[in-house]
Amino acid sequence: MSLLAEMNQKALNLGLPISVHLDITYRCNERCVHCYLDHDDHGEMTTAEIVDLLEQLADAGVFFISLSGGEVLLRRDFFEIVERARQLLFNVKVKTNGVMIHEKEAARLRQHGVEQIQISVYSHRPEVHDAITKLPGSLQRTIRAIRFLKTKGLKVSIANVLMASNFSDQQGVIELARELGVAYTLDPTITPKMDGDRSTLALRIPSSALKQVFHNQELVGNVEEFCAPPPAPGEDIMEGYPCSAGHTACYISPYGDVFPCVQFPLPSGNVRRQKFLDIWRHSPRLNEVRSIRARDLPTCSTCAHVGTCSRCPGLAYMEGNMRGPSTADCEKSFQRTGIPSANMLRRAGAAYTGPLIQIQALANSSPIALFQGEDSLLTA
Amino acid sequence: MAEKYIARSRAIAARMLGGEMMVMSAADSTFFTLNEVASAIWQAADGRTPLSEIVAGKICQEFDVDREHAQRGAERFVDELSQHGILLVSDQPLLDSAGSPERQ
Secondary structure (H helix, E strand, C coil): CCHHHHHHHHHHHHCCCCEEEEECCCCCCCCCCCCCCCCCCCCCCCHHHHHHHHHHHHHHCCCEEEEECCCHHHCCCHHHHHHHHHHCCCEEEEEECCCCCCHHHHHHHHHCCCCEEEEECCCCCHHHHHHHHCCCCHHHHHHHHHHHHHHCCCCEEEEEECCCCCHHHHHHHHHHHHHHCCEEEEECCCCCCCCCCCHHHHHCCCHHHHHHHHCCHHHHCCHHHHCCCCCCCCHHHHCCCCCCECCCEEEECCCCEEECECCECCCCCECCCCCHHHHHHHCHHHHHHHHCCHHHCCCHHHCCCCCCCCCCHHHHHHCCCCCCCCHHHHHHHHHHHCCCCHHHHHHHCCCCCCHHHHHHHHHCCCHHHHHCCCHHHHCC | CCCCEEEECCCEEEEEECCEEEEEECCCCCEEEECHHHHHHHHHCEEEEEHHHHHHHHHHHHCCCCHHHHHHHHHHHHHHHHHCCCEEEECCCCCCCCCCCCCC
């Protein structure tokens, strides 16, 4: 176990929040087609409120803080917030589209000791990237920002959200990242909008593309290992937690609302009405999230993938039940291993008697054969 | 031997977690956790107090350890953290140092 993983485990044991994602604005200068936010300002926290919140978070033990949005640089007090966060000795990561970063902004980020800047790039081709952001010239400005940041010695990573419209440019973005000397991360997850509108889901990459991603050695390393059938889950897996949301991490909106995670819109309190630690310790909703073990998931606990699935409880919540399956993650597990999830089998109406049966059945037959004529089940 | 003065760098992230200090260097992202004794040296690194005085006045008083042993351990600790830019070391007081961070 790495030192960082040990610290995470320690924070989990102590019930401490080690990591917070703080959106300081939902306003944005881009209008990305897949964005889940409402960009109007409905009463963002003031500078004083954010500074007070940062002090509370430091006192609560938070070490990692991601400042995100919206576009963070649209806040006139952005650098004041960063400076205060660094004075409080947070490890600060900034998520931005980079459009407003010039040499001066890059120098200030470096001066304040920001650990990492994550910048969204959708394609190496302006016509594709700019069509997604709906801001003409945005790719050019984003790349220029990356060069400024690199020149100042900052760590930069490109986040490449994959959709049907930019999937074929993935290799081009990898090469762009290489040329710029920055890290590359890929994310095929498209979520519903925060108001529940699910229209963005139509932008998701098709199943065949997801399979390609999971079988790309450059992205996943050892494909055989990455795509191996899941081992039978032990007791430790069944007693385990699904992810860090609400356990060692949480999300805070520009309006002070606290949620288990940015992808888990379960309102759990508001820092304008309560102290952060009161919410963290006593919110009935956060405590409910924390109480859930893998064994408590009615469908997923019977699934072969229970120990290896990337199941997102927030996406499950947005599907109607935080203890239910997240069909997007069922799809990922299936495309990765070729083994359908318990949820898929349930929805297919197949007789299902337990996780080992799934593996045994598939060992003797083509998994695809189980789904002939049921293609609709393979898409989230 | 010349006195050593130590001060915490500003180019770090740090937080106390259950009695251990987590420290990450902004320069090279090296991550350290400091045990109780190391955390005590870290907290006392104000740039003005000589390391020998920190060892004698704090470490030997608060922990059951002899002075020579504690001094050797402290020297090693300071050398390692200074290599990653986490502690600043000088043979003169570091008056312009980070001082006392408000919250760790």
